Structure formats: structure tokens, C-alpha cells
Amino acid sequence: MDTHIAPVELAKAYRLINHGPTVLVSASHDGVANVMAAAWACALDFAPPKVTVVLDKSTRTRALVEASGRFVLQVPTARQLRLTQAVGNTSMADDADKLRNCGVTLFQAGGGADPLVEGCAAWLVCRLVSEPHNQQAYDLFIGEVESAWADPRVFANGHWRFEEAGPEWRSLHHVAGGHYYAIGAPLSAHAEEDATSPPSSPA
Template sequence: MTKSEFPLGEVYGHLETGPVLLLSTRHKGKANVMTMSWHTMMEFEPPLVGCVVSGNDFSFQALKATKQCVLNIPSVELATQVVGCGNTSGLDTDKFAEFKLTPLAADLVDAPLIAECFVNLECRIVDTRLVNRYNFFVLEVVKAWRNPAGPEPHTLHHRGNGVFMVAGETIKLPSKMK
């Protein structure tokens, strides 16, 4: 088999496995939503999620100040809104209004759930030791919501440079994990 070298900037598109998320925050009375795909599961119970939020993003300051957010998982039907939120700054745009997303009150955090997303995870930041160096936050999921109607929707997965993959068929294989 012949191999060919490829640019290091394309590595991300081969390693990313999790769905694109819409991260929502509320700070100083203003709700915001940003598109995020740099995240990873770190622990099962309690569920811990690591995520990178650029220091240039409007949401970064809200996360640092409030130490809470909601991770919302959109289906492929929200692709236009996902890309729109990722290409727009919350500094000067109400993304909920602009992209016709419905904020819902969460139970345990001040950040809003997004009604159109099929899963919503209320989170609190539990570790900030890597924020100053890598913009890496460790979140604990404190409450989880899902839309029980129908089968699990297809999710978007960012491959880089505006390219997305849509999750396909789900298969179940024998596992000793519970």
C-alpha cells in the first residue's frame, strides 16, 4: 500500500468524531450560542466533557465569568443554523433571533437550552487549569435532556474548512462495557 503525506492542518478532520454542538451561554442578561466541534468525553459518571473555546469567541468571556453553559446537540436539519452561528459573532448579533432558535429555561444553570436540538446538556465548569494555556475547559454535565420522539437523528461532524460529514447507520457490537 502506498501512502502520501498530507498537511498537518488536515489532521483534525480525521480525528474528530463527536457531533458539532451549539454551546449556549448567558452573561449579563444576554444569551448567546456558538458552534463548537472541539470537545471530548473525559469520564462517564459524573459525565465530564473537555472542550476548547477560542479566547477570541464572545462565548469565551461568558464561560469564564459564569462557569456554566449548555451543550446542545443539533440534528443535520439544523445545518444552516449551525454554520450561521459559527460564522457570526454574538458580540453584535442576537443569534437566537437571527437563526430562529428557541431558548428554553434550564433547571440547574442560567444558560438556555435550545428547543430545536434533540439533546441538551446543562453543564458547570469544574476545572479551569488548562484555560489560560489552551482555552480548555472541563465541564460536568449536571442535567441531561432529550427529545424522546422518534429515532435518534443524524448529527453533523466537522471535517474542517466548511466540510461536514453526517452520521450514518448505527450498529451494535458485543461489548463488556455497560
């Protein structure tokens, strides 16, 4: 098990993916587990927290999600760039030993059986909210977040701390064709307002 993992309160779970990172999607059913990369994932609701993710019909992970009714979204880090690219471009249909060959280690957390990818910065364990029309027509899957976890070295007290962690902790943002950006430096709209606003008139 990944020893650097702490629970995230569900009211703050949306913050784990609100900055638009590429995610790893994992699922398992009947003794088979798989992991894929997905660039189209986002928060959907607060209470209960929900997320969406697009899963192509050709992927084995999607079949596992549909069969089990569960999936996990996780936020990989810059040091997992090659792993992320590998699981996103390797099919279990072509490589039965895909996870080992891509360098994936799985673990469970909180007494659950859901497969989590070791070494990520955050994990959201989800129950599938079945929407057959959306799934078939748009490949769009909705999950209700049942538990959330993060590595406290980069996410603590409900906030990302990318500026305090090393560059290897930056989240990945896929553009196309294996080209990614890492999350950049923090900017504060409030700080800019403080710096640019004229002093207030005395009462």
C-alpha cells in the same frame, strides 16, 4: 419551551456526545446569552459525568462561560445545519442581534436559568470546573454535567435511535470549511462476530 424533552440519567449522559458530534455551546451572564458551534467536544468522565470543549479566546460565548461558571452543550440535528453554520461563523461583536438573525430560540428546562437551544436532539447542562491553566494555555474547558436532557423521538432508554428516526434527526459532524457529515447507519460489532465466527464445538 421545547415540549419534546425528557431527562437523561446522569450515568448515561456521556452517551449523548460519545459519537463525536459537532455541538452548540450556549451560556449567559448578566442578561446576555450567546450560542456558538464547536467541533472539539467530548466526554471525559463517568461519575460525576464530565465533558470537555475547546473554546477560542476570541469568542463571546467563552467570556460568558468564564463569567457565569456555566455552559450547555447541545447536539444539533441535520435540519439545523444552516443554524449551526451560522452561529459558528457569526460573532456577537459584529451582530448584536446574532441569535435572532441565526434563527436561534432559547428556553430553560428543569427550573434552571441556563439557556438551551430549541430543536436540538440533546442537551447537557454543565458547571464549569475551573482549570485556569488549561483554559489559557489550551482553550480547554471542563464541565461537570449537572443535568441532561434528550428528545425521546431520537434518544430513549439510554440509547440513540437514529435508525428509527428520520434523516433530519441525524447528528452533524464538521470536517472543515462548512463541510459536514451526518451520522451514518448503525453497525454492531457483536452482530458481525455472530455472523463470522465459526460455530462453537460441542462440549
